[in-house]
Amino acid sequence: MNDCIFCKIIEGSIPSNKVYEDEHVLAFMDVAPVSKGHTLLIPKQHVKDLFEMPEEVARNLYAAAPKIANAIKKAFNPQGMNTLNNNGSFAGQTVFHYHLHFIPRYDETDGFQMKWEVKQNEFTPDKLKSIAEEIKDNLNK
Ligand code: AMP
Numbered sequence: 001m002n003d004c005i006f007c008k009i010i011e012g013s014i015p016s017n018k019v020y021e022d023e024h025v026l027a028f029m030d031v032a033p034v035s036k037g038h039t040l041l042i043p044k045q046h047v048k049d050l051f052e053m054p055e056e057v058a059r060n061l062y063a064a065a066p067k068i069a070n071a072i073k074k075a076f077n078p079q080g081m082n083t084l085n086n087n088g089s090f091a092g093q094t095v096f097h098y099h100l101h102f103i104p105r106y107d108e109t110d111g112f113q114m115k116w117e118v119k120q121n122e123f124t125p126d127k128l129k130s131i132a133e134e135i136k137d138n139l140n141k
């Protein structure tokens, strides 16, 4: 039995506030929104996270993303929007069916915060070059 809460939302056995649906994806309101219009976009195929996502699922998912972002923008006229996805519990994932968050940004007090500590001194140009090589070596593995 599939215990996935988002699969149940797709089936309709758990209620949700749907905003968009096609053959491949579903978008619905996050039940605990950070800001007005906080929406989740999910593939209909159960995929745990980005690491396990087939390319075709990714294509279909992101094909719908601008439509969702623009509908939220037109509805609420935010100053900006963060789209983000958490992969793995260490990264904050709590529901293990891939989802892309759309979080409209209104002002400094809208509830969204991102700490982004840059380390340019540590990651010298030479280091960046070798890190890029390591990643490249692991493509298609
Ligand atoms: P994450 O922490 O990135 O895995 O995000 C999971 C998100 O799913 C959270 O923002 C929750 O508020 C949201 N969520 C959990 N259950 C439901 C539900 N039944 N309907 C809508 N959103 C949900």
Ligand code: ZN
Pocket (backbone or CB within 6 Å): 004, 005, 006, 007, 008, 045, 046, 047, 096, 097
């Ligand atoms: Zn699922």
